[in-house]
Amino acid sequence: MTKQQAVWFPQEEMMKKTRLYNWMQELGYRDYDAFFEKSVDDIGWFWDEAVKALHIEWFEVYQKPLEITGSWKYPKWFVDGKMNIAHNAVEKWAQNPATADRPALIWEGDDGAVVTYTFSQLNDKITALAAGLHEIGLKQGDVVSIYMPMIPETVISMLAIAKVGAIFSPAFSGYGADAVATRINAAQAKFLITADGYSRRGKPIPMKEEADRAVAKCPSIEKVIVVKRTGQEIPWDDRKDISYQSLSNNKNPFTTVKTNGNDPFMLIYTSGTTGKPKGAVHTHAGFPIKAAFDAGLCMDVKQGDTFFWYTDMGWMMGPFLVFGGLVNGAAILLFEGTPDYPNVDRIWEVTSKHKVTHLGISPTLIRSIMKHGPDWIEKHDLSSLQLISSTGEPWNPEPWMWLFEHVCKRKVPIMNYSGGTEISGGILGNVLLKPISPITFNSPIPGMDVHVFDHNGDAVLNEVGELVILKPWVGMTNGFWKENERYETAYWNKWPETWVHGDWVIKDEEGFWTITGRSDDILNVAGKRLGPAEMESVLIEHPNVVESAAIGVPDPVKGEAAVCFVVLKDQTESLDIKRDLMDLVATQLGKALKPKDIFFVDELPKTRNGKVMRRVIRAAYLNQSEGDLSSLENSNVLAAIRSLNKQM
Known part of the structure; x- marks a missing residue:
């Protein structure tokens, strides 16, 4: 380094x-x-x-x-x-006249709409929802799964559940039904809070249908609480579905539960x-x-x-x-x-x-x-x-x-x-x-x-x-x-x-x-340990490289060799770039660490928050079990990586 x-x-x-x-x-x-x-x-x-x-x-x-x-x-x-x-x-800031009217939560939607809550307003929303949740049977120690986009009701729900002394379990808003169901069942959640959908890149993304498919596999769920964010048509089951808006309009007082700090x-x-x-x-x-x-x-x-x-x-x-x-x-x-x-x-x-x-x-x-x-x-x-x-x-x-x-x-x-x-x-x-x-x-x-x-x-x-x-x-x-x-x-x-x-x-x-890098990502090339970020940092120095990922694969001579996956700005001269990148690594890290191969791909597999999943790249390339892929936003890119090994 x-x-x-x-x-x-x-x-x-x-x-x-x-x-x-x-x-x-x-x-x-x-x-x-x-x-x-x-x-x-x-x-x-x-x-x-x-x-x-x-x-x-x-x-x-x-x-x-x-x-x-x-x-x-x-x-x-x-x-x-x-x-x-x-x-x-929230509550202590809302009770203090010096801070009650200060902004607490600012939300901007995909379309540019803005909503702001002061601490006092946010506290009122949390208290009303806590009272509503308590009335439908939520009690201290129960688990509520949250499958929600980044909207104010998500934060209000989290804090209302905590106020009751219950436990919330948030799931990534981009998960499919199976990933959501796996987490609900593991937590044995009593309720699910979700939304009809959300807006992404100017288009409505449905959530309720996916939530229903998940709940069908989750016998512990008693009620599904739905925020109407987009107003799109959604399936509705009066026996199980409850409007978030109806719960949050509860006017009854609710006192914050005194939990143990270790609860x-x-x-x-x-x-x-x-x-x-x-x-x-x-x-x-x-x-x-x-x-x-x-x-x-x-x-x-x-x-x-x-x-x-x-x-x-x-x-x-x-x-x-x-x-x-x-x-x-x-x-x-x-x-x-x-x-x-x-x-x-x-x-x-x-x-x-x-x-x-x-x-x-x-x-x-x-x-x-x-x-x-x-x-x-x-x-x-x-x-x-x-x-x-x-x-x-x-x-x-x-x-x-x-x-x-x-x-x-x-x-x-x-x-x-x-x-x-x-x-x-x-x-x-x-x-x-x-x-x-x-x-x-x-x-x-x-x-x-x-x-x-x-x-x-x-x-x-x-x-x-x-x-x-x-x-x-x-x-x-x-x-x-x-x-x-x-x-x-x-x-x-x-x-x-x-x-x-x-x-x-x-x-x-x-x-x-x-x-x-992660311990399971480390490259050990001919006895030389190398973090993948070191090799990736060299590759990204090339003006035509957007990003890269380096993995270690079995090698009969070195024990392990590096294979790199690179996203280019311009694919037209990839053969020349491949040679340049090989030389760049050899010059900066040493000839012994020169990659076994470099592949050009359109995308790298990532989570929604942008983390490149090297272990998944390695498993796909070696045609091994890829494990849990529920956190990936673009698992479709793995097919191209799997096909690359056939070219060797």
């Missing part, structure tokens, strides 16, 4: 305005590194102070912040504390390489506090800000947006549309129109729009931006610098952010008190005891190794829903009392961390 030099440096005046700097000062720390060491040396102290800094309100104050009996696989946080995240996200409030199902999706269990005092900490203290989201992450509620960053923003008293922006419709500058138009202060995107999004040039950006006033965050996959240097130069104007910091659904947020990030270099991370997130281990379990520097965590953190999944053996196998089976996350990472002597 080429050593990266810092390009963004914190100015003292700016640093002193950040919440992290001021919090450190209050706790008696002037040096960030000393503060970080304390944050992982005394985990209980750290999170005790964090919930104070976030002004979390408790119905009954906890006895101690952390209790571990035996293994730390299942720590108990905020012992005997009672709270409800619906209160901390589950959300299940998020993530796809595995094999087998059915796994349900990460998140609690009232877990996921929302970790999300609020990472957003508030690390990304510097605060009251009066507008927080926008381009995502779906079925992905972790959807709930992260909701709780990372609202718990900090900021407005959150939901966007129903796509970032390049009706024009390629839609993402910048939305950012400018709503004066977004904190924007979350994926590297894939930037790679897809940078080919249109920077002129589209110059049409918009982006001066409100204070920070851009990115997650989902490793960066390549060229698109990172393109974003930094043309959108950030080399002034706005980019916070690379990496963690996962089971983490409730980030493991590594870019704190605003240290220099930032392209594609890297300048620190673990405070409170995360992160290390790099070699295959012997020894800590290494300047060497690719496994990303591991050695102490608990607020937000770590409380096992998998009714599958704790699977949870322990997934993260705890390599070294004792060590969370092995599944990322390959390098930490250099200057303290910069670089993720090179």
Whole structure:
């Protein structure tokens, strides 16, 4: 991996305005590194102070912040504390005259329509729906599946369910019936909340029909609650279907349920390489506090800000947006549309129109729009931006610098952010008190005891190794829903009392961390371990390459060889480009790492949030089982990849 030099440096005046700097000062720390060491040396102290800094309100104050009996696989946080995240996200702001009338939720539809709710208005909507849900039989501990587009009713539903003390389980809005049914059955959900449809690229997309097909396979579902978003004709069963609007018009009062902080409030199902999706269990005092900490203290989201992450509620960053923003008293922006419709500058138009202060995107999004040039950006006033965050996959240097130069104007910091659904947020990030270099991370997130281990379990520097965590953190999944053996196998089976996350990472002597890929993506060519992002970064340097993916395949001589899949801007001279790309890799990485082959494809298989699925590419190319494909947005591209192996 080429050593990266810092390009963004914190100015003292700016640093002193950040919440992290001021919090450190209050706790008696002037040096960030000393503060970080304390944050992982005394985990209980750290999170005790964090919930104070976030002004979390408790119905009954906890006895101690952390209790571990035996293994730390299942720590108990905020012992005997009672709270409800619906209160901390919205209700307390609505009850405060100083914040009640501030914007809480801003929604922009695919067609440009805009709806805004203040904290007071949002709280009224949540309370009415909670009362309606309670009247039809929802009670504490029940599970409700949410199969919804990015509309205000989605957030209202999540918080109303939490207010009742029940558990919501969001599913990606683009899933088909089978994927939705799998998640409903795994959660044994009592109700499903869905919509008639939504708008995408100017066209109505139906959802109710797909929801009905899913429910037909789910005996646990008693009622289907339907939001009428598009007004299109939909099938209706009076015995099972209920209008969302009728429930949300409930005028009865409803008091927020006092849940234990450790009570589950959300299940998020993530796809595995094999087998059915796994349900990460998140609690009232877990996921929302970790999300609020990472957003508030690390990304510097605060009251009066507008927080926008381009995502779906079925992905972790959807709930992260909701709780990372609202718990900090900021407005959150939901966007129903796509970032390049009706024009390629839609993402910048939305950012400018709503004066977004904190924007979350994926590297894939930037790679897809940078080919249109920077002129589209110059049409918009982006001066409100204070920070851009990115997650989902490793960066390549060229698109990172393109974003930094043309959108950030080399002034706005980019916070690379990496963690996962089971983490409730980030493991590594870019704190605003240290220099930032392209594609890297300048620190673990405070409170995360992160290390790099070699295959012997020894800590290494300047060497690719496994990303591991050695102490608990607020937000770590409380096992998998009714599958704790699977949870322990997934993260705890390599070294004792060590969370092995599944990322390959390098930490250099200057303290910069670089993720090179997933453990199951790593290339081992003739004994040389190489993260796929390293090879992809070389390929994308070619002016005709839009994006690429590198996988390892069996090789009789090297044991494993690299095969690359490349999307071109212009396919006309692909033979010449193939030769050029081979030479480029050989020059920059060495002849021994030269790919066995390079294939040109129209698309790479991705999730809706833009993550390239290398394990699926590898399985398709080798004609192996591709595992769970429910998270893919474009599984149709796999047929072309399967056919390529026949050409060898």
